[in-house]
Amino acid sequence: MSTSYQIRHVSFDAKKGLLTDSCQQHHLSYTESRLLTLLLERQNKIVSKEELKNFAWEHTVVTDSSLTKSIAKIRQSLSTYFPNDEIIATVPRVGYRLDLEDTSISENKLEHEDETSIVLPNENNVGYQAQILSLKKLIFIIKQGLLVLSIALLAYSGFNLFRKLPNDYRNYLNNDYSATDITENAFTHKIIKPKNITIPENIKEILAEKKCNCIFMIDKRDRHYSISYFNEDTKLGESYILD
Structure with missing residues (x-):
């Protein structure tokens, strides 16, 4: 392109x-x-x-x-x-x-143009500024990559936890987490999340679409929500990362 x-x-x-x-x-x-x-x-x-x-x-x-x-x-x-x-x-x-x-x-590309540099017009020391901005952008990309990786690992860990979660799972939760049972359309969802986050409406809609007796684990890192769910009937589940 x-x-x-x-x-x-x-x-x-x-x-x-x-x-x-x-x-x-x-x-x-x-x-x-x-x-x-x-x-x-x-x-x-x-x-x-x-x-x-x-x-x-x-x-x-x-x-x-x-x-x-x-x-x-x-x-x-x-x-x-x-x-x-x-x-x-x-x-x-x-x-x-x-x-x-x-x-x-x-195609407005210079022969030796740095793919990650952002050069601001009408600034002194343009070359130096471009190097600084390029470095900042690289650091930002690395941080975003580590963030997505950490969320994915968290979701995977939560999913594996569901396989061995006992029926009295509330006794095993950290004090920072809460657990709620929601019954809808004859299905019961167990929702585990940190007490300090509120579930957005769009994520509630996603949960409502799951026609199963499921356990959901929801966490948030920056703007990203990690959601893992486990179907107690089929012993299957999935993990998502949502903005």
């Missing part, structure tokens, strides 16, 4: 996640930049929700709610440049489409 796009009078650098014109600039997050890139590559065509989620979050399982929030943030950034245009159209129950006829795409 290309690295630079021209949306009318606005330049979009997909590698840096930067929208700019002659007056202002907006930074997009990594996932927002990936979403906008795919929509630009498929401009005037419908891109399904699954395609967008797989492209932006890659190997992470996310809900439609996370996609909706990211699209809303992209629209908000674009609205500062195009206040009278709805550039990203919603196709109900299918996906999204970027409606723009005069978008140009260019």
Whole structure:
């Protein structure tokens, strides 16, 4: 895919996640930049929700709610440049489409350009600033990788715990955790979570979809929720990481 796009009078650098014109600039997050890139590559065509989620979050399982929030943030950034245009159209129950006829795409890559450097214009000591920003970005990527790994290990440990969890499991919980039994549609869910977190509505909807007598373990690290569940009837389960 290309690295630079021209949306009318606005330049979009997909590698840096930067929208700019002659007056202002907006930074997009990594996932927002990936979403906008795919929509630009498929401009005037419908891109399904699954395609967008797989492209932006890659190997992470996310809900439609996370996609909706990211699209809303992209629209908000674009609205500062195009206040009278709805550039990203919603196709109900299918996906999204970027409606723009005069978008140009260019390979704007320097021969010796550092893939992880972010160079800010009109700054003194530009080379030094680029090295510092490149190092910060590398550290951020490493931290994010370690965070996802730790959540995955936590979810896997919780899943294995379910296999040997006794019926009186409440007696074995740390004081920082709580356990709740919820009966819905003739099924009983045992939910274990830290006392200091509140389960968002979108995660409650996911739990309600599970038609089983299940044990759920929910934890949170930064913006990420790790969810492991174990079906007591089938002795099977899964683990998820959600934004």
